[in-house]
Each structure stands twice: as C-alpha cells, then as structure tokens.
Amino acid sequence: MICAVKGPGAARRYRAALGGGxxxxSLGARCAAFAGLPASGWRFFTGGEGAEPFALAVRGAAAQLAGRADPEELALLLEMLKVRELRMEQGAPPRGWQPARELAVFGLAPGGRLPQPPAPAGFCLETEPSLWEVADLLARGRELGEAGAQARDNFYADACAMKNRGLACIWAARFESCLAATAGAYAMWGGQACLAAVETEEKLRHKGAGRWLVAGLANYLAQQGLGVSLLCAPGRERFYQALGLEKRGSAVCWRPKAP
Known part of the structure; x- marks a missing residue:
C-alpha cells in the first residue's frame, strides 16, 4: 500500500529507502526541504507499515523513485497524479510504462580530487552568486530554455529554499559584467552532493568555463567529506569523463506507453 509521507513513521520508512546515488x-534533500509545505508543489510517498520501504517524490508531471514499489499500485498512483515521467536507478518500473531515455551516473568519492583546469582568461569565480541571475542564465540556455517562465520561477524558488536550508551549494563565473557560467549542487543530503544545471552563456562557450567550474565545485565538495554525483544526459559523457569523474551506472526515465 502506498501512503503519503505524514508523521514520523512514514518519514522513517521514506528515509530507509534512500541509499546512494x-x-x-535528491529525494532526501527535497523531502527535508519541502515535506509539509504543500504550496511548494512537492508531494512525497512511501510504503505502508510492514511493507518494503521506497521513496517517491512527485512535482507536476515528473517524479523520482528510490527503492521498490509495487508496479501496479505505482502505475495507478502516477496515473491519478497525472505524472508523465518517472526517474529511477533500480527496481521494477510502473506497470505499462516504457524506457524513454537513459542518463549516465558519474561520481567522485569523498576526499577525492579531480585535476583542476586553470581559470579561463577574463572569468571570475563567484561562490555566492545571485540566484535570480543563475535562474535567468539557465532559462536562456539548454537547461531550462524550452520550459518557459514558470519553470524558471519554480527553479529560482526551489534553489532559494534549498540554499537557505544548507541543502545546496551553487557557484557561478562572471565575465565582465555578465554572469556567464554556473554549476551547482542542488541537493546535499546524507553525505552526498548531487551536481546539476551546468550551463555557460552561448557566446562564451568553448573557453573552458564549464570544466573549470565543475572540477572546482566537485573538488570543494569532496574535500568537505561529501560523495559527489551527477546525472549526465546523452551526448555529454565525454565531457565528464575528461574531467576525471568515474562512471557508476545509469538512471532510466520511464514514460507511460501510448494507448
């Protein structure tokens, strides 16, 4: 039986399903930040008492799952919530769903260190950038460019909430007066940090700013004793392999089969 995360028992079962990766x-950090805040749009679910624990987070048409939920019950819940994409790294998918895309998982062990590229000429590091400028940069680029203003506003609100709770670490680089590149750990939880939203202003790409930022941020987090991981979209694997990150598996995004 699937139940909403309300009360200490359900919260304990939710956390019990969270391993590595x-x-x-992401599931742990977002539950820590947004559980009990329905206005955030996040909803959290787990198994009933005595059932095998799993952790499910839903927002809008997207969901993430860790652990093993009953495929038929999961499919019914996601249909009721109008979810159209589910990301998971293990376990059985919802009944009647099919793989849509696969994301490579890369990581760096706690205490590890990547070779640090030099700072590109003219770029200046900001370890406390304006989050609105970061969201605006992402909205103009590959990360949020096709998602619209509402996605930018949601991203900004989430980033502020996570940062204010110590659950995110976001860096950027400025070139002259322009916020030109960014990379961030948008989830920090359970001794882990998950990097995401790596973006460079289109006219300033291919100067090494992305490599410099990602390596620097990953090294900083690893030296704080955190394991660093990220999900890589198809076509970007060589970028992260060249930085020295280790490939550790994959996550699959599932979607309902067409009727």
Whole structure:
C-alpha cells in the first residue's frame, strides 16, 4: 500500500529507502526541504507499515523513485497524479510504462580530487552568486530554455529554499559584467552532493568555463567529506569523463506507453 509521507513513521520508512546515488540524494534533500509545505508543489510517498520501504517524490508531471514499489499500485498512483515521467536507478518500473531515455551516473568519492583546469582568461569565480541571475542564465540556455517562465520561477524558488536550508551549494563565473557560467549542487543530503544545471552563456562557450567550474565545485565538495554525483544526459559523457569523474551506472526515465 502506498501512503503519503505524514508523521514520523512514514518519514522513517521514506528515509530507509534512500541509499546512494543522485536520485536518493535528491529525494532526501527535497523531502527535508519541502515535506509539509504543500504550496511548494512537492508531494512525497512511501510504503505502508510492514511493507518494503521506497521513496517517491512527485512535482507536476515528473517524479523520482528510490527503492521498490509495487508496479501496479505505482502505475495507478502516477496515473491519478497525472505524472508523465518517472526517474529511477533500480527496481521494477510502473506497470505499462516504457524506457524513454537513459542518463549516465558519474561520481567522485569523498576526499577525492579531480585535476583542476586553470581559470579561463577574463572569468571570475563567484561562490555566492545571485540566484535570480543563475535562474535567468539557465532559462536562456539548454537547461531550462524550452520550459518557459514558470519553470524558471519554480527553479529560482526551489534553489532559494534549498540554499537557505544548507541543502545546496551553487557557484557561478562572471565575465565582465555578465554572469556567464554556473554549476551547482542542488541537493546535499546524507553525505552526498548531487551536481546539476551546468550551463555557460552561448557566446562564451568553448573557453573552458564549464570544466573549470565543475572540477572546482566537485573538488570543494569532496574535500568537505561529501560523495559527489551527477546525472549526465546523452551526448555529454565525454565531457565528464575528461574531467576525471568515474562512471557508476545509469538512471532510466520511464514514460507511460501510448494507448
């Protein structure tokens, strides 16, 4: 039986399902930040008392899952919530769903260190950038460019909430007066940090700013004793392999089969 995360018992079962990897880190951090805040749009679910624990987070048409939920019950719940995409790293998918895309998982162990590229000429590091400028940069680029103003506003609100609770670490680089590149750990939980939203202003790409930022932020987090992970979209694997990150598996995004 699937139940909403309300009360200490359900919260305990939810946390028990969280192992390693970027999906578990994201699920743990978002539950810590947004459980009990329905205005955030996040909803959290787990198994009933005595059932095998799992952790499910839903917002809008997207969901993330760690652990093993009953495929038929899961499909019914996601249909009721109008979810159209589910990301998971293990377990059985919802009944009647099919794989849509696969994301490579890369990581760096706690205390590890990547070779640090030099700072590109003219770029200046900001470890406490304006989050609105970061969201605006992402909205103009590949990360949020096709999602619209509402996605930018949601991203900004989430980033502020996570940062204010110590659950995120976001860096950026400025070139002259322009916020030109960014990379961030948008979930930090359970000794892990999950990197995401790596973006460079289009006219300033291919100067090494992204490599410099990602390596620097990953090294900083690893030296704080955190395991660093990220999900890589198809076509970007060589970028992260060249930085020295280790490939550790994959996550699959599932969607309902067409009727």
């Amino acid at each position: 970027p999906t578990a880190c």
